[in-house]
Amino acid sequence: MLYFRLARGYRPADLGRWLLTATAAALVAALLLRALGRALGEPAVSSLPRLLWCLPPLAAVGWFAAVVGRAVPAARPERIDGLTAAGAGPVRIRLLVAGEIALACTLGSAVALLLFLVLRNDIADPSLAADLGMGSPLPAAAPVTLLVLVPLVAGVSAACAVPLTDPLPTGREHTAPTGFGPLRIALPTGLLLTGTALELYGLRPGASVDGRPVALPGGLGDTGVAALVGWSLAALGLALLTAPLLALAGRLLALGRPTPLRLLAGRGLTAEARRIGTPLAVLGLAAAAVLAAFRYWIGRPGSSETLTSVEGLLVVACALAALLVRAAEVRSARRDVSSTLLRLGAAPRLLFGAAALRVLAAGTVLLLTGGLTAVLAAGALG
Amino acid sequence: MSAAPPDNDVLWARGIVKSHHGTPALRGISIGVREGEVLAVTGPRGSGKSTLLGCLSGLLPVDEGEVWFNSSPVHTLSRLGRERLRRDRFGFVGSEPHLVPELTARENVALPLLLSGAGHKAAYTAAAEWLERLDVADHAKRRPAELIQSQRQRIAVARALAPLPAVVFADDPTAPLHREAKDQVLRILASAARSHQLTLVLATHDPELVKYADRTVALLDGRLTGPVAPVPRGAAALTAGR
Incomplete structure (x- = not known):
């Protein structure tokens, strides 16, 4: 009840x-x-x-x-x-x-x-x-x-x-650390570089003569071991790099002598990089994989499988919905901050502009990581 | 239509009535705040102190009555006009610091100056000065989450004072502080008000803090009850020069 x-x-x-x-x-x-x-x-x-x-x-x-x-x-x-x-x-x-x-x-x-x-x-x-x-x-x-x-x-x-x-309301001011340790950046970068190199090695001219031993399910043909492992490593690296990239984008936004708009947008993005980073990375990964699969199917009519494509779209939809839910969570968690800023006399237009700038920067990061993942996936599929 | 308020009052209200969803908070309050004075509004919790400060500062629209600032009406201003007035002429300190968590202490203090269009360098210099005055200069580059509550509250006081507003509204600013910090923060608020000719409207339920005020009014259940007799001008000038 x-x-x-x-x-x-x-x-x-x-x-x-x-x-x-x-x-x-x-x-x-x-x-x-x-x-x-x-x-x-x-x-x-x-x-x-x-x-x-x-x-x-x-x-x-x-x-x-x-x-x-x-x-x-x-x-x-x-x-x-x-x-x-x-x-x-x-x-x-x-x-x-x-x-x-x-x-x-x-x-x-x-x-x-x-x-x-x-x-x-x-x-x-x-x-x-x-x-x-x-x-x-x-x-x-x-x-x-x-x-x-x-x-x-x-x-x-x-x-x-x-x-x-937290039973006490004063605990709400507590925020997670905003920085990323050197290992947190070096590890995904290493994964990305190793993966890309491995995939390029697997796709080198003449490699196709050896045959493509790994058969992919879902009517996606087959590919080489090196290309598949390389893509997996690179995709993992890119996904792990999303949050640090968001933080970096925030820092770049607030670089130099920022106006209030750039200051609020940039610092806000850096502060929320951890929370937004995970769903953004998952969305980028899922969308890239599905895009590459669809591109493969479009190039070879008759090879597509309905079940696989429905599943792929479902995963992408879940990732997108999760990102939206997380964005709404961040927004409601920042209600206090918005009201403080309005009380200080910040124009609502300024807050809207800062939010739009953050969305734009996050979209750029998504395009960058997702696009690179998709390109690598398309390469691996041949 | 009423006549314009007396010239020596920077802030002046007549017969203001305000209720929150049907619960009466203010039942006809008339009050004048002189330029450069420290006015304490006392009363128990729920007596309408915060609502009075909100109405005087244009944060809350009044249901009835008039509010004038520097001989111009506040109660007839549009929402945008009241926002602009608050940004350019008023400063606030609440019982909670309400800092922007992702900005450092210095950026928090510089923010109101930046918002009102001050240059980058001027804003950050002023912010550094006020942080120095409030004994938190060591924490200028830290974020609020790394600081303790009393340090955050000092930063909030610095933020309210840095743009040198005409009137500072302090709504129970010492609530999160210990006794020593309370005295220090209020001393700084009061001395800043005197040295920069700022007007300070202070709401508090702590009778000890009234000693910092030039004049005290008491509220009970939305009505003025206490000694509202204004101090003679000479006496106010004497305390101001103290």
């Missing part, structure tokens, strides 16, 4: 987060059910690879749930304060937030299951028969067991991500 009481106080932003979680869960559930349907239709074929293919979207939903769980206390501090005052400890607040997210995932999974059952009941086009396992009996425990996975993964990752709240 408490969840329904809490849901009655939802604002559009809360509702949007809830619906996004439910939609992502529904899509993953649909993928899992499709794997189940296939397994029912062709019991002889091993269904393990198909189930393994469901792991990346499941991981994406879990991560998205973690981001959502983290954003709740910052977005609704008064709700957390109220629950704390009512006697709920940090553990209960975690459980409550995780329960809310798991509930959204359960609803999404239930919708997917309902659709699956309705389609199986002879409504679907015969071409889908194999995917739905039509004609073979459906053991009741199978879909339920499979679909419990989604809310479970999402709930557990959200519960782990909810930050412990």
Whole structure:
């Protein structure tokens, strides 16, 4: 009942987060059910690879749930304060937030299951028969067991991500360190350089004569070991470099004798580099991989696989939604700062300009890292 | 329409009424603040001190009544006009420092000057001077998160004083401070007001701090109760020269 009481106080932003979680869960559930349907239709074929293919979207939903769980206390501090005052400890607040997210995932999974059952009941086009396992009996425990996975993964990752709240309001001024140690920059740079060199070595003229031994799934052809490992290393390096690059962009913005606009935009970006960096890196990586795959498929008509492309798009959508949720979290965490600045007499236009400048700088960093990852991926795919 | 306020009052209010969502906070307050004086507004929590400061500074629009600053009306100004007035002529210190967390102490103090269009060098020089005066010059390059609350509060005081505003509103500025720091911060506020001819409106519920004021008014449940009799001009001048 408490969840329904809490849901009655939802604002559009809360509702949007809830619906996004439910939609992502529904899509993953649909993928899992499709794997189940296939397994029912062709019991002889091993269904393990198909189930393994469901792991990346499941991981994406879990991560998205973690981001959502983290954003709740910052977005609704008064709700957390109220629950704390009512006697709920940090553990209960975690459980409550995780329960809310798991509930959204359960609803999404239930919708997917309902659709699956309705389609199986002879409504679907015969071409889908194999995917739905039509004609073979459906053991009741199978879909339920499979679909419990989604809310479970999402709930557990959200519960782990909810930050412990500080009972005293003075703790809010505390911020994470803004600098990055030399190792934190040297390691990803090394990964990037090694990866790029390895990939170039794998793609050197004459290497293709040796043949391309690694077959990629999803109709993506095959590639060399060196190119694949090189791309993985370089992509990891670029992803890890995103946050330091954001901090650097902030520093560059506030370089020299900055105007208030540049000062606020730059310092704000540097301060939030850690928080924004992770979802931005994940988005860059996912978008780059999907872009490279689509480019490959467009070049070779008939090679594309619907399942893989849907999965890829789902991961990208989760990453994008996570970035938006994180941006909203940062915005609500900075409400105090904005009101302070307005009180000092800063024009609202100045604050808007600073935010726009930050978005522009973050977009540039995303284009840089994501673009480089995509180019390297396209090279590895050939 | 009323007549313009007396010339020697920098800030003047008549019959201001203000309520927060139906809860009356001020029930008809008339008050005049003379140029260069330190006026203490005392009263228990919830007596309307903060609301009075908000109304006088144009932060809150009044429901009824008039507020005049330097013979020009504040209560009729648009939102933008009030923002500009606050930026150019008023300074604030609250009970919480409310610093911008990603800026260093010096940048925080220089920010109001930069916002009102001062040059980079002038703003940073003034910021360094005020940090020196408030004993936090050693922490000029640190961020608020690295400092303790009393240091942050001193930075907030420096930020309010650095642009040399006409009126400084201090709403319980010593709430987060220990006794010694309290005295130091208020001494600096009061002496800065006297040496730079700033007007200081100080809201406090600490009876010990009233000794820094030239004049005290007491509020209770949104009405003035205390000794509102103005000090004669001569006496005010004497305390100002002290």
